[in-house]
Amino acid sequence: xxxxxxxxxxxxxxxxxxxxxxxxxxANYLAALGHTSVVIxxxxxxxxxxxxxxxxxxxxxxxxxxxxxxxxxxxxxLFIDKKVDIxxxxxxxxxxxxxxxxxxxxxxxxxxxxxxxxxxxxKKYSAIMAKGDRVIAVSNTALQYVIDNYAKYLKYxxxxxxxxxxxxxxxxxxxxxxxxxxxxxxxxxxxMEHKIVLxxxxxxxxxxxxxxxxWLKSTDNSNNAKLVLTANPENDxxxxxxxxxxxxxxxxxxxxWIGLQSAMAELYALADVVVSPSIRxxxxxxxxxxxxxxxxxxxxxxxxxxxxxxxEIFPQGKVxxxxxxxxxxxxxxxxxxxxxxxxxxxxxLDNMLSQTLKLYHEVIDAV
Numbered sequence: 001x002x003x004x005x006x007x008x009x010x011x012x013x014x015x016x017x018x019x020x021x022x023x024x025x026x027a028n029y030l031a032a033l034g035h036t037s038v039v040i041x042x043x044x045x046x047x048x049x050x051x052x053x054x055x056x057x058x059x060x061x062x063x064x065x066x067x068x069x070x071x072x073x074x075x076x077x078l079f080i081d082k083k084v085d086i087x088x089x090x091x092x093x094x095x096x097x098x099x100x101x102x103x104x105x106x107x108x109x110x111x112x113x114x115x116x117x118x119x120x121x122x123k124k125y126s127a128i129m130a131k132g133d134r135v136i137a138v139s140n141t142a143l144q145y146v147i148d149n150y151a152k153y154l155k156y157x158x159x160x161x162x163x164x165x166x167x168x169x170x171x172x173x174x175x176x177x178x179x180x181x182x183x184x185x186x187x188x189x190x191x192m193e194h195k196i197v198l199x200x201x202x203x204x205x206x207x208x209x210x211x212x213x214x215w216l217k218s219t220d221n222s223n224n225a226k227l228v229l230t231a232n233p234e235n236d237x238x239x240x241x242x243x244x245x246x247x248x249x250x251x252x253x254x255x256x257w258i259g260l261q262s263a264m265a266e267l268y269a270l271a272d273v274v275v276s277p278s279i280r281x282x283x284x285x286x287x288x289x290x291x292x293x294x295x296x297x298x299x300x301x302x303x304x305x306x307x308x309x310x311x312e313i314f315p316q317g318k319v320x321x322x323x324x325x326x327x328x329x330x331x332x333x334x335x336x337x338x339x340x341x342x343x344x345x346x347x348x349l350d351n352m353l354s355q356t357l358k359l360y361h362e363v364i365d366a367v
Contacts, residue, residue: 005360006036007086008079008110010094012062014044016260017202018286019090019117021046022163022352026088027054029353038082040075040094061094068097075101084110086360090117095128111363116142116158118283119304122149130154134363136356138163139305142283159359163284164352165345169265170293172343176266184266188258195225195335198271200264200287203231203239208277208301215328216251225254225335228271232259268294273334276300277319277327285309295341299330314341 007030014020023039024046030037031053038055042062050056057078059071075097079087087102087110089095095114102112114132119142129135130150135158137143143158176184185192199209212227233243239257246252261267264287268274274291276282281304288298288306292313300306302318310318316339319327 004035005030005085005364006038006082007088007360008038008040008082008084009088009090010040010061010098011090012094013042014039014046014050014056016045018163018284020044021049022115022117023090024049025166025349026353026356027051030054030357033357036082038084040078061097062091064093068093071097072100076105079110080105080108083108085364086111086113088113088115089129089132090115092120092126092128095131096125099128099131111360111367113359113363115161116146116283118142119145119281126150127153130158134159134359136161136359138284139308141281141304141308145283159355161352161355161359162347163286163289164347164349165286165289165293166349167293167345170268170290171265172293172295172345174265174269174294176269180263180266181270184270188256191226191228191256193224195272196228196270197225197331197335198228198230198267198274198291199277200230200261200267200274200291202260203229203236203242205238206278206280208279209242210245211277211279211301211322211324211327212275213249213251214324215331216254217249218328218332225272227255229255229257230259230261230267232257264290265294268296271296272338273331274298275327275331276306278304278306279322280304282306289313289345289347292341293345295343297334297339297341299327299334301327309347312346313344 009023011023027037027039028051031051040057040059042060043058087098089098102110111133113134114129115136116129120126127150130146130153137158137160143160146158231239233239246255268291274296276288284305288309291298299317301321303321319330
């Protein structure tokens with residue numbers, strides 16, 4: 001089928017995050033190819049990343065309130081008016097609203113696509129992500145999670161489409177810009193004097209920061225290294241609690257807080273090693289892929305999407321889940337030996353985009 005198609009992606013908001021970034025990437029890709037590309041969300045800082053050819057409709061589709069049910073009728077009329085071919089939901093509440101809106105459409109019913117971006121708590125509310133006409137899983141971990149927990153809702157086996165990164169944004173061997181380095185050094189003086197162990201991303205208890213206690217306390221940690229965290233204890237509740245925990249364990253002097261960062265390529269390139277000690281499996285692990293794309297080694301627990309990525313690109317960075325001593329030893333080993341990361345990137349943005357569009361066409365043609 002060669003005709004232009006009409007695709008609506010529906011997501012709670014367009015704030016920072018991998019799900020949001022993927023939504024923008026797909027929206028811009030579709031628009032560039034001449035398709036009608038629409039995003040429904042409550043808005044956010046990534047609105048500016050949408051191409052001028054993409055239409056954004058502001059609706060509070062992520063607000064957990066009974067009032068949100070009123071949006072079903074509005075969404076149904078919107079889908080009818082725009083003659084929508086595909087409604088692609090990337091989060092549970094927007095998925096429920098879109099699903100209910102589509103059910104009562106009689107003519108030119110849109111095909112309902114969902115993407116399982118996370119390993120949601122297993123309950124009926126989460127089952128909506130398995131009710132798509134097609135279901136996309138962002139990793140084998142996510143795919144198996146859906147099959148194990150929601151097989152009875154599936155119309156077809158989930159389609160594995162790995163999330164991908166833009167190699168132009170994270171080029172192998174990237175060197176930080178001098179201007180950025182100077183500005184960073186002014187904000188964080190003397191950090192360059194230390195080896196940097198980076199744990200990137202928004203901090204939560206699930207990030208596994210406390211798994212690094214053995215490494216931080218290790219006598220082997222005589223390599224002048226610092227743990228660098230992208231959060232600020234002054235304006236982040238969990239970071240504040242974590243900072244108190246560091247102080248209580250006499251570890252605060254080994255930690256540098258640098259706040260939220262947008263220049264991630266620079267930060268990955270600056271780091272000697274990136275760590276991913278999450279105790280709960282992640283569905284993918286975008287920061288791991290981005291770091292390895294730059295050429296920075298990653299040490300992480302061998303489970304979930306992170307385990308899949310390390311197996312593909314940097315298997316020597318894998319650590320047995322929960323083995324804090326092995327985690328500590330592996331970090332120190334990488335700091336001492338500076339192993340080379342192969343210039344190999346199977347998780348490409350172009351693949352994700354083309355495979356997504358191919359699936360759209362397949363589900364439309366099957367009607």
